[in-house]
Amino acid sequence: MLGDVETRSVSPVFVGRAGELAKLTDALARATAGEPQALLLGGEAGVGKTRLVEEMLAEACRREVVVAVGGCVEIGADGLPFAPFSTALRALHRQLPKELAAAAAGQEDELARLLPELGETTRREHTQHDEEDMARLFELTARLLERIAADRTVVLVLEDLHWSDASTRHLLAYLFRTLRRGRLVVIATYRSDDVHRRHPLRPFLAELDRMRTVQRIELTRFNRGEVRRQMAGILSADPQPAMVDRVFERSDGNAFFVEELACSITEDCPTGLPDSLRDILLVRVEALPEDAQRAARIVAEGGSTVEYGLLLAVARLGEDDLIEALRAAVGANILLATPDGDGYRFRHSLAREAVSDDLLPGERSRLNRHYAQALEADPWLVREDERAMRLATYWYHAHDAAKALPAVLSASVEARRRHAYSEQLRLLGRAMELWDNAPDEVRAELRPVDYAEVYPPCGCDPETTPLRYLDLMAEASVAGRLSGEREHALKITKRGQRLAEAEGDALRTAWFSVQRSRLVSSLGRGDGWAELGTAQELVRGLPPSAVHAEVLAEAASWGMVHDPGPGSLATAERAVEYARMVGEEDIELRARLTLGSLMVDAGDVEGGLAEMYAVKGEAVSLDLPAHVGRTHVNLPSVLEGVGRSQEAVGILTEGIELSRTYGLLDTEAWICDNLAESYVSLGRWDEAARSAERALRIALSPKPRGYGAMRCAYLSLARGDTAKAAEHLEAARDHFGKNDPMPQCFLPLGTIALCIAAVQGRVLDARAEFERAAAEGFPPGTQRYAWPLLRAAAALEADTRGLPAAEPGRAEALERIRKATRGLVTAVPVWSAHERWVRAELLRAGGEDTPLDWAEAGTAFEQVDRPYDLARVRHRWAEALLQSDRAQAAGLLRQAHATAQQLGARPLAEDVALLAQRARIALTDDPPSAAAAAGPALGLTRREEDVLRLVAAGRSNRLIAEELYISPKTASVHVSNILAKLGVSGRGEAAAMAHRLRLFPPSGEGRREASA
Template identity: 85%
Template sequence: MLGTVETMSVSPVFVGRAGELSVLTDALARAAGGGASGSPAGEPQALLVGGEAGVGKTRLVEEVLAEACRRDAVVAVGGCVEIGADGLPFAPFSTALRALHRQLPEELAAAAAGQEHELARLLPELGERHERSRHDEEGMARLFELTARLLERIATDRTVVLVLEDMHWADASTRHLLAYLFRTLRRGRLVVIATYRSDDVHRRHPLRPFLAELDRMRTVQRIELTRFNRGEVHRQLAGILAAEPEPPMVDRVFERSDGNAFFVEELARSMADRCPSLPDSLRDILLVRIEALPEDAQRVARIVAEGGSTVEYGLLFAVARLSEDDLIEALRAAVGANILLATPDGDGYRFRHSLAREAVSDDLLPGERSRLNRRYAEALEADPTLVRDEERVMRLASYWYHAHDAAKALPAVLAASVEARRRHAYSEQLRLLERAMELWDSAPADVRAALRPLDYAEAYPPCGCDPQTTPLRFLDLMAEAAVAGRLCGERERALKITKRGQRLAEADDDPLRGAWFSLQRSLLVSSLGRGDGWAELADAQELVRGLPPSPVHAEVLAEAASWGMVHAPGPGSLATAERAVEYARMVGEEDNELRARLTHGSLLVDAGHVDDGLAEMYLVKERAVLLDLPSLIGRTHVNLPSVLEGIGRSAEAVDVLAEGVTLSRKYGLCDTEAWMLGNLAESYHSLGRWDETLEAAERALRIGLSPKPRGYAATRLATLALARGDTARATEHLEAARAHFGPHDPMPQSSLPLDVIALGIAAAQGRVTEARAEFERAAKAGFPPGTQRYAWPLLRAAATLEADTRGLPTAVPGRAEALDRIRKAARTLVTAVPVWTAHERWVRAELLRAGGQDTAADWEEAGVAFGAVDFPHDLARVRMRWAESLLPSDRTRAATLLRQAAETARGLCARPLSEDIALLAQRARISLTDDPPTAPAAPGPVFGLTRREEDVLRLVAAGRSNRQIAEELYISPKTASVHVSNILAKLGVSGRGEAAATAHRLRLFPTPDEDHPASA
């Protein structure tokens, strides 16, 4: 097993680090199914090992890997490469997966089955990559999810140790992938260890926010290595020298090295070589050792230092221009001096320690460095087989760039940007494109004229011109960089690029390009929380107005229709969707056509054309699956179930969502799965499957990558907590949802459900005025067509508030205005489907109850309407009110309805509803069991309240203070206070207002103008 592990230390004795080694070996045990956790199945372990250069990170990892091999674990090591725009994309993962492929070829092939074309972006040995015709917004997330699942499958039956070294050189894509693994790995006998140099992580180093993010994860253990003390330096010297060192020598080495393990080794070797005098700095010590080599060996060391972290033998031979015998002798000298090491596969060479390479590289003259990079580039161009296929273009771009040859560097850097895009390494693509823009003016005009958009840019397809003959333009690079920045999360940089691009397009009198940049600005403004993006979309529509049909025109219209679907559904958005479909068909853009048709179908349903709209959406879903379009598959399996849920077809929505979750996992659409799980939680809630609601919403919160799906999941959790009577938890989830959504892009589908929750919490806590204010604020904007699915529950919550607080003194001010506002809003909403009709009849019955005018017939209409849809909680609430209205005339039927409602409430653990039903049954002297009592039972104490506590609660409900209660009941204020405290505890409420609201909601003390069911 250790054949895949490169040993780089010279000391035969492992010194110190007992505590750190214990942490790492215990992680091995926990992953294997033992250790401190005691879990028999094992669980993934994530560890960060940091420390300054030379402190001993590599040696510690070597010891852990040796122990892992003794335990029959599979070991794979990958190192970050210091080359390219910001390191080779995913280099350590590619190396580590290649090691796993060598050791477990059949197991890895089985784990990757069905997704080889995607995973080939990391491991080309798996086969051909799946190239897409457009930028895929979820491409990187899909690749990350598939990588996580691949590692979990490989580590199902064996312990796998994955080591990623030198994360301080990691490219952004590697950092994002590692963070994703640390967040999402939940099963498998897997240990992931990442090392980094802490002294290189300055204030603006890109690794710093990465480390801060990992510090917030409880699952990640971080180990920081400190320098050796004098005793440890003494033991290290004894091991290196194979003899007991003299105390003066220990003192001198400890003082000079300051306890750095690598410095100790270098000082010990220099002393062992009897250097007449030691230089003052370690850099000079390292250079002295290099200069002690033969001339050819020194030359080879300088060439290796500039070639990157590792240089292949064939490439080194081409660049060194020595005979093979001379090169081998030079390498033998450098390896014998422990300066260079052969790589594990025997195909290349690297410095034993990066500090030595840096010292040699820093000693090169500027012209010497440029000349060496040119020779590397020329050798690689002459024989591309000298390096791995997946590294060639990146390294060639780096070599030509550092050779300061703009004519050669520009096309090489552009080719590297295309390769980065194909690997979904959008961060590296952005940096390479910025480098290309830097080189643009320096490159000769004939070189620029030979570049074609077809070869290097796909973000903005040329319109009205031949991509085979039209030269690549600077605006094409800006367009490509804008998309890369948006996809990799560098949205601020992307926004600056789009602004500049739009100005240049306007200066060139190119409205089509200007519209495209304006469209990108809309997406960026929305994702950055700077607004809803409509102003930029409106600019884009104005710029394309009157122009011939084009892909850009179709995309602008499709995005405008999609914006209207969630922000302003109605006739205008429907017309825009129809035009988007028409334009996309005219220019042959099927992706945009399908997306626009999906939006069009949703808007048709909102307009009342339910069958036509659903048929359109189902056709798009089937076409997306047939064409194997992951992003559109995700979109259809989110939007279609949402529409089905909105019209009360929750069971059908669950079926589509179950299919969607399976497909999202197949394609690795983790964020899309979070959207689906949020919708699934909503449909489960409607169907009364509340435990599954909780499970789906919590998983959505765990795996969601972007704020909005997490916001919807938190909304579902808040709704569930409120329905189960946990107002504190509901408040927490409400605030979390608001934070996820942010204040800059209000949409009815997110804001109105939050208004319902906020109103419900305020009502449950007796804050009637605040609850009314929530409704008033939401109703000010009106409820345009398409918002009825969210508006009806809000109106019902507001009407129920007014009915429950009838007779409450604090509810009288503003009550008439509130009722009038609800009635006016209800008249504007459509009732085109049964579920909306059911809500309308419920709202009407609640409004009548608020005035004491509701009848059994009113509630029967609502009950029959809800009986036609499968919403058990809503039906139970209506049945309770229906039963209450029947008590004076038909106690038998009322009892049946109450028992049905009570059974539903118990099954759902809906505490507030259960309490309402129990109190109503107690007042009416109705048993909630099927076996009626032999004689009517006298009403017992409510909530265990004593008669005196009932008197106090009646006065609390009337708004009296403790002093007023004391005066009316002839008790002391202190005794009144004690009674109030006892009442709050027995009712399970947090304050006087909530106690009063509970008393009025449960009709514990009916007002004189009410019919009293108990007296019937």
């Protein structure tokens, strides 16, 4: 309609920015080569960000690159959820409809939350708040973009991040973190002068600064020469130096202000050059005809962009008059038609803000009211995915509480449907602000079924019961938790619990208490049990209800990881019973999965696994993403715990595929953690390391990162990198926090810490680690973690037998280990094998172990698929056999050595090699050289062996010198050489190694291998 209007305020010459443009085109080239690029372009308003991006996009189009642009939309002070992504995806859909449909295949209902053109979004019944909903949407969006950009270069531009909603920022950060494939360039622009100290974009920018994959470009103002060149382009002539000086002084090098000032000059502005920047922006608007000025004011208040039909309805002008008014505004280069030709926007947002700020207060509210009325009369004037939010914003700024409250609530429902939980939380805050100002008759018409997913837990009919303020607080507390604003959610939850308690609503109070438990745990403020205990007391004696079932299910789930005993089992059984009585299928499935795990812990292995397999089958057949993820984490973990690692791997591999299909990134991290554990058990250590590292890389929450770090710590320790193991151990403890102790966390961490201290020769520290880990005992369900801990503690005492520093407290330590073993069950073969291993280590600690003791342990481990554990047992079994059966001992040593080398278990390989060397046993078919056969252990000279023997006995350099008749300096040199040859960091570690390898048996024991 207005496409033929000429404008001259924009310079046809692209001034400056050569370096910045080179960075953008270089990113384009890198992306074309298959390396995704992420760029952040910042600069003050008017400095030229848009023009720079346009130049880059022009180059992209010349290279036949697919370009999609989306901008954050400002409506009043509110951003639309995911607006730039929706717009950009819509552009891709127009250009590549078949390709985008193929890339979204199978996930159309989820991706329709961003692009409604893909189909209908599935609407779930209620009460199912999935913490991975938003993460799933993010993962699917990232995979969609990767597929689209697999065979073509795509440039995605997201403009005006300073107006972005929190969900848009979260999604953009997710893309920047996870995009690793595809020929994709993502460029985001923002106005730096708007990012004040408390602006929500500020922490987002700080987060991106820590990402090495994000390139940040800041545009500065033009210098005088660049201003002159820009003016020459606008004026089509070289300007007078005095004019350049004045424009440069007034604009301070801001490209947009240079354009406006130059335009004022060319139009012979009657007032001359305006005195203030605001006047610079308003002077040309005020020069328009009255109808054009009115149209500009209406557009300014309607948002970043206003559709033509909506503008026509609000302007209340004849269509011909409106078109003439718009023609004048477009001709003056104040307004522009949108790229799709459907509406109008200001050429620059600074001009819109100036016009909007110039409105009178009554004028602003009147315009918002007209917008809202027009939109109510004809909802199709705007896109369906924008309608609810824009109507809520217009009514809110019209200061009409009666209309604003239901509109804001409807917008909050739409935000929740799109997983825009931060925006839902903000809208619910507005609803609570409007609640008391809205008329009683308006509030009486509101129903939970329309506005609340967390229905009243009192059994009331949500279709007839009026919506309550408490319902809004319940919705807000869940939205806060799901959006990551947990501190805010905790405040709302505490307040809601107090209010529900004051109203005598026990069920709602219990519901809030369950939410507090979750929040306290996720914030690291405690384990959440006190809050769950309160909830159980509140529902005790009340009729069965969804809340009652939820409380029991949460308590059983807590018990499964903190206290897996008979009490937790009984709670899980009641949770299943109550969920069935009230028809809550979701709660029932969760409770049944927990029940199955607890049944296994109680000894009913096959019954418990059968229950868990049944839940898994139902979750997959009913296509329930949350339960699919949960079953593919919990069931394999239980299988691993009872020694069925290969079976666990099969389910975990299936789970990874399903989690990627559903976009469950945090679930995938949990699965990778469990897969790493099973791979370690099966001796597939390289795969275990890759799996643990992936978990660390993709995990969205702290605990899966903690497990990933724990797996890495175990592997580093077993492969001989004690320093790296200590780093991973510390990282795991940081991720887990200190206020939510779970046996499945602190027992394995205690085992690793004990082993690190033992390797470093810190015997007393190692004992202290055992005492801390074992302080609470080992309840049912902790056998899989308890047996390795007890084995490590027993091996510590056996390895340090005869070490002077270890003798004090040694008897007490051994008794503590023996006492702990008496209460542990051995119901499955892997636990029984560990029990025999611990028993043999305890006997070795007293010098009483026999080949038969180790034969029992070795035979037990031969029945289970644990190659590393079997190799360690074979090493000790061979040591015990050296005096009686050298042939069998040699076979065992060769088997153990082969396994250690295959796994890269350097410490075990060295221990086995040293024992074989001392016993004159060849580990390969090649006969050893005479020098090797006769050489001293560990490459030490005879004198260094003497010095090491005294170091192991706890002698200082001075005492070593006196005993060996050498100088203290010479003794010091020998000690340094020994530490270097052994590859240890200190005397304590050297002494621990000597005792572990039995280089110097306690006096009276003799050298068994020498006499063999």
